[in-house]
Amino acid sequence: MITNSKAFLTLTFAMSIGFTLTDSVIQVASAKFVSVPSNYVYDTSGRSGPVARHDYCTNSPDEFPNPFGGNADFRGPCARHDLCYDSPTDKKVCDVRLLQDMRKNCADKYSAFNPVRSACYDTAKIYFAAVVVAS
Ligand SMILES: [Ca+2]
Numbered sequence: 001m002i003t004n005s006k007a008f009l010t011l012t013f014a015m016s017i018g019f020t021l022t023d024s025v026i027q028v029a030s031a032k033f034v035s036v037p038s039n040y041v042y043d044t045s046g047r048s049g050p051v052a053r054h055d056y057c058t059n060s061p062d063e064f065p066n067p068f069g070g071n072a073d074f075r076g077p078c079a080r081h082d083l084c085y086d087s088p089t090d091k092k093v094c095d096v097r098l099l100q101d102m103r104k105n106c107a108d109k110y111s112a113f114n115p116v117r118s119a120c121y122d123t124a125k126i127y128f129a130a131v132v133v134a135s
Contacts, residue, residue, distance in 0.1 A: 033108040034076040034101040040083060052082035060127050064106065064120045072109040072120050074127070077101030081131065099128040 041054055048054040056062045057078035063071035077098055084094035106120035 040079040049086040052085040
Protein backbone atom coordinates (compact mmCIF):
# COMPACT_ATOMS: atom_id res chain seq x y z
CA MET A 1 0.00 0.00 0.00
CA ILE A 2 1.25 3.44 -0.85
CA THR A 3 1.71 5.82 2.05
CA ASN A 4 0.30 9.31 1.97
CA SER A 5 3.69 11.01 1.81
CA LYS A 6 4.74 8.81 -1.09
CA ALA A 7 1.42 9.56 -2.78
CA PHE A 8 2.07 13.24 -2.40
CA LEU A 9 5.55 12.91 -3.87
CA THR A 10 4.38 10.80 -6.79
CA LEU A 11 1.51 13.16 -7.46
CA THR A 12 3.88 16.12 -7.41
CA PHE A 13 6.12 14.21 -9.79
CA ALA A 14 3.19 13.42 -12.09
CA MET A 15 2.30 17.07 -12.26
CA SER A 16 5.93 18.08 -12.85
CA ILE A 17 6.09 15.93 -16.00
CA GLY A 18 3.12 17.58 -17.58
CA PHE A 19 -0.09 16.51 -15.91
CA THR A 20 -2.37 19.24 -14.76
CA LEU A 21 -5.04 17.83 -12.52
CA THR A 22 -7.51 20.65 -12.65
CA ASP A 23 -11.10 19.91 -11.74
CA SER A 24 -12.12 20.29 -15.37
CA VAL A 25 -9.68 17.52 -16.33
CA ILE A 26 -10.77 15.01 -13.74
CA GLN A 27 -14.43 15.90 -13.32
CA VAL A 28 -16.70 13.58 -15.22
CA ALA A 29 -20.14 14.32 -16.58
CA SER A 30 -21.72 10.99 -15.79
CA ALA A 31 -21.12 8.62 -12.93
CA LYS A 32 -22.08 5.54 -14.90
CA PHE A 33 -20.30 2.43 -13.61
CA VAL A 34 -17.18 1.48 -15.61
CA SER A 35 -17.12 -2.29 -16.08
CA VAL A 36 -14.43 -4.74 -17.20
CA PRO A 37 -14.58 -4.92 -21.03
CA SER A 38 -15.66 -8.29 -22.45
CA ASN A 39 -12.44 -8.61 -24.49
CA TYR A 40 -10.21 -8.31 -21.40
CA VAL A 41 -8.56 -11.57 -20.39
CA TYR A 42 -7.41 -11.56 -16.77
CA ASP A 43 -3.91 -13.05 -16.51
CA THR A 44 -1.45 -12.85 -13.63
CA SER A 45 1.28 -14.91 -15.33
CA GLY A 46 3.26 -11.85 -16.35
CA ARG A 47 3.19 -9.51 -19.30
CA SER A 48 0.02 -10.53 -21.08
CA GLY A 49 -0.49 -7.63 -23.46
CA PRO A 50 2.08 -5.94 -25.70
CA VAL A 51 2.68 -3.38 -22.94
CA ALA A 52 0.42 -3.86 -19.94
CA ARG A 53 -0.06 -6.68 -17.46
CA HIS A 54 -3.68 -7.78 -17.70
CA ASP A 55 -4.12 -8.17 -13.97
CA TYR A 56 -6.43 -5.24 -13.26
CA CYS A 57 -4.60 -2.72 -11.06
CA THR A 58 -1.21 -4.51 -10.96
CA ASN A 59 0.57 -3.04 -7.92
CA SER A 60 -2.48 -1.53 -6.25
CA PRO A 61 -5.60 -3.11 -4.72
CA ASP A 62 -8.48 -3.61 -7.15
CA GLU A 63 -10.98 -1.91 -4.87
CA PHE A 64 -11.28 1.18 -2.75
CA PRO A 65 -11.43 -0.26 0.78
CA ASN A 66 -14.36 1.50 2.41
CA PRO A 67 -14.01 1.12 6.18
CA PHE A 68 -17.76 1.70 6.62
CA GLY A 69 -19.31 -0.63 4.04
CA GLY A 70 -19.13 -1.73 0.43
CA ASN A 71 -15.97 -1.15 -1.59
CA ALA A 72 -15.77 0.73 -4.88
CA ASP A 73 -14.65 -1.55 -7.71
CA PHE A 74 -11.59 -0.39 -9.69
CA ARG A 75 -11.20 -3.52 -11.83
CA GLY A 76 -13.03 -2.05 -14.84
CA PRO A 77 -11.03 1.21 -14.87
CA CYS A 78 -7.73 -0.71 -14.45
CA ALA A 79 -8.65 -3.24 -17.15
CA ARG A 80 -9.47 -0.41 -19.57
CA HIS A 81 -6.20 1.28 -18.62
CA ASP A 82 -4.28 -1.91 -19.48
CA LEU A 83 -6.03 -2.14 -22.87
CA CYS A 84 -5.38 1.56 -23.45
CA TYR A 85 -1.63 1.07 -22.87
CA ASP A 86 -1.66 -1.74 -25.42
CA SER A 87 -3.29 0.56 -27.97
CA PRO A 88 -1.66 3.43 -29.87
CA THR A 89 -3.37 5.91 -27.53
CA ASP A 90 -1.05 8.37 -25.78
CA LYS A 91 -0.15 7.12 -22.28
CA LYS A 92 -1.12 10.43 -20.70
CA VAL A 93 -4.59 10.13 -22.23
CA CYS A 94 -4.86 6.58 -20.82
CA ASP A 95 -3.76 7.78 -17.38
CA VAL A 96 -6.23 10.65 -17.19
CA ARG A 97 -8.96 8.29 -18.40
CA LEU A 98 -8.06 5.87 -15.59
CA LEU A 99 -8.51 8.63 -13.06
CA GLN A 100 -11.84 9.66 -14.59
CA ASP A 101 -13.04 6.04 -14.68
CA MET A 102 -12.11 5.39 -11.06
CA ARG A 103 -13.92 8.58 -10.04
CA LYS A 104 -16.97 7.36 -11.95
CA ASN A 105 -16.97 4.15 -9.92
CA CYS A 106 -16.52 6.13 -6.69
CA ALA A 107 -19.48 8.31 -7.64
CA ASP A 108 -21.52 5.30 -8.73
CA LYS A 109 -20.94 3.61 -5.36
CA TYR A 110 -21.16 6.57 -2.96
CA SER A 111 -23.67 9.40 -3.10
CA ALA A 112 -22.57 13.02 -3.25
CA PHE A 113 -23.56 13.37 0.40
CA ASN A 114 -21.43 10.42 1.51
CA PRO A 115 -18.00 11.56 2.79
CA VAL A 116 -16.58 8.22 1.64
CA ARG A 117 -16.87 9.51 -1.94
CA SER A 118 -14.11 12.08 -1.46
CA ALA A 119 -11.91 9.50 0.28
CA CYS A 120 -12.48 7.28 -2.76
CA TYR A 121 -11.55 10.19 -5.06
CA ASP A 122 -8.32 10.65 -3.08
CA THR A 123 -7.49 6.97 -3.50
CA ALA A 124 -8.15 7.29 -7.24
CA LYS A 125 -5.64 10.13 -7.37
CA ILE A 126 -3.03 8.01 -5.55
CA TYR A 127 -3.54 5.17 -8.04
CA PHE A 128 -3.22 7.65 -10.86
CA ALA A 129 0.06 8.91 -9.42
CA ALA A 130 1.29 5.33 -9.05
CA VAL A 131 0.63 4.37 -12.67
CA VAL A 132 2.25 7.55 -13.93
CA VAL A 133 5.41 6.79 -11.98
CA ALA A 134 5.38 3.09 -12.97
CA SER A 135 5.06 3.77 -16.69
CA1 LIG B 1 -2.63 -4.01 -14.98
